[in-house]
Amino acid sequence: MQKDELRRQQALEYHSKGRPGKIEVIPTKDAKTQRDLSLAYSPGVAEPCKEIHADVENVYKYTAKGNLVAVISNGTAVLGLGDIGPEAGKPVMEGKGVLFKIFADIDVFDIEINEKDPVKFVQIVKALEPTFGGINLEDIKAPECFYIEQELKKQMNIPVMHDDQHGTAIISAAALLNALELQGKKIEKAKFVVNGAGAAAMACVLLYESLGARHDNFVMFDRKGVLHTQRTDLEEHKKKFATTKKTDLTLEEAFKGADVFIGLSVGNVVTPEMVKAMAKNPIVFAMANPDPEITYEAATTARKDVIMATGRSDYPNQVNNVLGFPYIFRGALDVRAININEAMKLAAVKALAELAKTPVPDIVNLAYNEKNISFGPDYIIPKPLDPRLLSTVSPAVAKAAMESGVAKSPITNWEAYELELNKRLGLDNQLSRVIGNKARKDPKRVVFADAENAKILKVAQLVQEEGVGYPILLGDEKRIAQIAEVNNIELDGIPIINHKSDELDGTRKKYGELFFEKRQRKGINHYEAYKMMKDRNYFGSMLVEMGEADCMISGLSRNYPDTIRPALQVIGTEDGVKKIAGMYIMLTKKGPLFLADTTVNFNPTAEELAEITLLVAKEVKQFNIRPRIAMLSYSNFGSSDSPEANLVRKAREIVKQKDPDLICDGEVQGLVAFNKEILKDNYPFSELINGEVNTLIFPNLASGNIAYNLLQEVGGADSIGPVLLGLKKPVHVLQLGSSIRSIFNMVLIAVVDAQMKSTTNAKEEIKKSKWWKKFKKVSHEM
Secondary structure (H helix, E strand, O other), rough: OOOOHHHHHHHHHHOHHHOOOOOOOOOOOOOOOOOOOOOOOHOOOOHHHHHHHHOHHHHHHHHHHHEEEEEEEOOEEEEOEOOHHHHHHHHHHHHHEEEHHHHHOEEEEEOOOOOOOOOHHHHHHOOOOOOOOEEEEEOOOOOOHHHHHHHHHHHOOOOEHHHHHHHHHHHHHHHHHHHHHHHOOOHHHHHOEOOOOOHHHHHHHHHHHHHHOOOOHHEEEEOOOOOEEOOOOOOOOOOOOOEOOOOOOOOHHHHHHHHHHHHHHHOOOOOOOHHHOOOOOOOEEEEEOOOOOOOOOHHHHOOOEEEEEOOOOOOOOOOHHOOOOHHHHHHHOOEEEEEOHHHHHHHHHHHHHHHOOOOOOOHHHHHHOOOOOOOOOOEOOOOOOOOOOOHHHHHHHHHHHHHHEEEEOOOOOOOHHHHHHHHHHOOOOHHHHHHHHHHHHHOOOEOOOOOOHHHHHHHHHHHHHHEEEEEEOOOHHHHHHHHHHHHOOOOEEEEEEOOOOOOHHHHHHHHHHHHHHHHHHOOOOOHHHHHHHOOOOHHHHHHHHOOOEEEEEEEEOOOOOHHHHHHHOOOEOOOOOOOEEEEEEEEEEEEEEEEOOOOOOOOOOOHHHHHHHHHHHHHHHOOOOOOOEEOOOOOOOOOOOHHHHHHHHHHHHHHHHOOOOOOEEEEHHHHHHHOHHHEEEEEHOOOOOOOOOOOEEEOHHHHHHHHHHHHHHHHOOOEEEEEEEEOOOOOOOOOOOHHHHHHHHHHHHHHHHHHOOOOHHHHHHHHHOOOHHHHHHHHHOO
């Protein structure tokens, strides 16, 4: 089965599985009791209606209008698919809504309108103004999109923006300012070649001119050639960009002596020779997707002095619209701007450009597997996962709205506003995306010990396709092939090791000898050591221990102790660690919560609880998050003299002795740990008053296990875990019934864990590995 077909099936399954689509409406108020319902609807709902009728501005006080944006399209220019109609464009509009929510906490209704007449389209959208706080126009073809946006901005008193035009313009303009600075060029003197004459290209030129570029320094091309004043086929909206220069100028000729190339056209239309012909220290923004006008490798090979940007995430300097629209609308909504004007767009440009010059947070370096991202030719624009974007761009846009006179609700306390922005999503709530990105930067070899399982095989396929790891499957080849065929799973390129086969008897003997050396005085005899290598968990652990793999995932079909035991006996614990521990990462709306011990130690002593706490703190720090630890009990700071409470208090004392700078307090009740008012009023000495608690240490396994299950099932938090802490090399154990998503998340954790514990290059090790060589030979024979 072809990979394109597989990806197609996965995309369709993603959108159709469970509740179809990607969005839902969730009430923000309690609606459980009869009283709640009488307030939410009749008769109570009449009161806000009266208030709004008396003063229409109260609609922002009593309804969701102020945080509600409409993503509106007629489906006439959807992605690269063209005019496919409003229904076919709906998945894209839902996806846009998802981005608004996860990056800026803005609620979205997607609205697909079955109308191509621009005048009627404007009338329909204008009539929706009472419902929405802002309008994001999407995937509407040119030239109609120009008229539609222009008219709606005139007629409506809420922010309106056509992101296809202005998003790319704003992001690329920020990158351009920094690139010009690095190259020692002035924008008013720079000569531009623009390939592509669509909505985005025109918006780019106009915004660059607002920044100081001269109109007569631009040469623009469409698919028919240079836009020239003598061309009789030019549409009205293109005429203002026409040049009076040579009428038969070719794209290749235009490159000679040019300072900047802006590509918003099609892939592979620019050659290395054309880049070589540009002026000294050139700038090339090849933003066609998925294939740029010239590849990053070709451009940087042709000119060592070039600064290059593309629309792709696998190259430096990605021009990505998600850097703009969520934060621009956030700022506009928060001051109730009546439109998004030029001043607000320029403010976003300058805020993005300045942010790229400031020191990058550790979590961003972690996400992109870099040690120190810093301003320079390969970093001229912030990364999409930079958590500072919300609190940097949105305030800049809000200030510009106020200064330009379009803000109806000015902000007076900017410090409080920044705190509010950070609380909307939690600065650390991008953890799962960060982990995925980091895994992708340095994939590791992952052993799947339970490979005779459809869920595991689907995850293995996903791991390979996403490029986050190199799967190794343990099990019977025929059985695995049958499962894969029945479930339409593609395993091409993934080695399968039948650890029980006669062919591997020599390997099992070798591993058995090594295992016997480790355990010969710990109750294992010579024959048992050899025999145990037929167990998938022992064999998989030996692959990791011997450097044939970097990490292992197991436990889906075996009970927890039977999976942990081989890892402990074969790999062992880190130096200085006496007890391993199990940690869950709960991804909540407020940010990640780290919970321990949830799976290993039943009733730890104070010393063991302290060790567990320090192990968890070490792991949390690995994600570049500062641990803020609450050691939980049923009492608060000595309110009980019971053995259970005393144990937690003593454990906390040991932790502080070993790491005085660690933010850790207890014993404390869960409610109190998260309630700042109770802490300030009653326990002002507590270390937990400042900052949000992100790590919970439970007094025993029962309480920890119950808590994570409740958070997951009742609280609706996504979980990653259990993450085993304290082993020398990464082995992680799945819970029975784990979902595909949960297993994939565990693989990400295992890969990142392996990156931290291993310096080997997995790709190079694969070239030398007997397992991959053997697999290639078998595949060739088949």
